[in-house]
Amino acid sequence: GNSVTQMEGPVTLSEEAFLTINCTYTATGYPSLFWYVQYPGEGLQLLLKATKADDKGSNKGFEATYRKETTSFHLEKGSVQVSDSAVYFCAEGPHSGGGADGLTFGKGTHLIIQP
Amino acid sequence: DAGVTQSPTHLIKTRGQHVTLRCSPISGHKSVSWYQQVLGQGPQFIFQYYEKEERGRGNFPDRFSARQFPNYSSELNVNALLLGDSALYLCASSLTGGASYEQYFGPGTRLTVT
Numbered sequence: 001g002n003s004v005t006q007m008e009g010p011v012t013l014s015e016e017a018f019l020t021i022n023c024t025y026t027a028t029g030y031p032s033l034f035w036y037v038q039y040p041g042e043g044l045q046l047l048l049k050a051t052k053a054d055d056k057g058s059n060k061g062f063e064a065t066y067r068k069e070t071t072s073f074h075l076e077k078g079s080v081q082v083s084d085s086a087v088y089f090c091a092e093g094p095h096s097g098g099g100a101d102g103l104t105f106g107k108g109t110h111l112i113i114q115p
Numbered sequence: 116d117a118g119v120t121q122s123p124t125h126l127i128k129t130r131g132q133h134v135t136l137r138c139s140p141i142s143g144h145k146s147v148s149w150y151q152q153v154l155g156q157g158p159q160f161i162f163q164y165y166e167k168e169e170r171g172r173g174n175f176p177d178r179f180s181a182r183q184f185p186n187y188s189s190e191l192n193v194n195a196l197l198l199g200d201s202a203l204y205l206c207a208s209s210l211t212g213g214a215s216y217e218q219y220f221g222p223g224t225r226l227t228v229t
Contacts, residue, residue, distance in 0.1 A: 004157075036220075044158070044205065044220040089157050101171045102148050102160025103218065 002027040006090045006106035013080055014114050021075040021109050023064075023090035032093040033057075033066055033073040034103065039086045047075075047088070085113045117142070119208050119221035127227045128196050136191045136224045140208030146170075147189040148218060149181055150205040158205055164189055165211065193226075201228045 006023045013019060025031065035047040035057070048057030053068035062077045073090060090106040120139045128134050140147050146165040150158035160173035164183035178194045187208075193200055203225050207218040 043222040044207075046217060046219070049217065091157070102150065102163055102173060103158070104160070105157030107155070107157050 002031070002092060002104045004090050004092055004104050004106040006088075006109050009087075009108070009110035010112050011109055012112045012114065015082055016079045017113075019075070019077040019080045019084075019111070021088055021090075021111070023073045023075065023106060025071050025073065025090075025092045025104075027092050027104075030068070033064070034091040034093060035062070035064055035073070035075050036089040036091060036105075037086045038089065038108070044089065080111075080113050082113045082115055085111055087111070119206055119219055121204075121206050121221040121224050123224060124222070125225045125227075127229060129229055130196055130198060132196050133192065133194050134196060134226060136193075136204050136206075136226070137188065138191070138206030138208075138221060139188045140206075141219055144208035144210055144219075145187055146209045146211055147183055147187065148207045148209070149189070149191045150207065151175075152203040152205055152223070154202075161191070196228045198228050201226060 003026050007021055032051045034049045036044045037047045038044050048059040050057040050066040053066050056065045064073050064075045066073055087108045087110050089108045091103040093103050119141055122137045148163040149161040151161055152158040161175050162181045163171040167183045181191045183189045203223040205223045206221045209218045
């Protein structure tokens, strides 16, 4: 079946550092791609998404570009804040043409930002 | 508007027992999906329901079943509980079951099987 691989954590950075969390997927075709974030004590929240190749999703200073040629959807942020500390999940969904299967998630990357 | 709600918040059951978890989607959303999240792992897809019909099923045994009601709320049932069923069970709702697929998650039900 399909799988999503993301970098192991925890990732510890200083405030204002540049962030990259790698994510690759194995699905063939053109799945929709997502980043979800889980803040301490809270539920999963959609951070950003992209539904076709070369699309860039962005939200709250985070960006990720759908790269079909490398089957990747890496999450980036230019200057992280302490409030960005959370667990980040990369996920793939059905192809843009539809489908009823659920999201396939990576294992999550725990991000810790130190002041 | 209220988000996705789930009940109960926490639950402790004994091996072999049965459990029912409940979910109410965001108003106007017609699709509900269920996921299991074991500690330290990403959520794993169990079921998707759309317009009261099962539209997708993950790799889970037949002990797991679900249904969706006319008001679009949903129940997840697990029979003959095993220790390995201990997890956070997440419900997600979306407008449709199709390509838009922007899912909104509830806070989850923490199930502990002893």
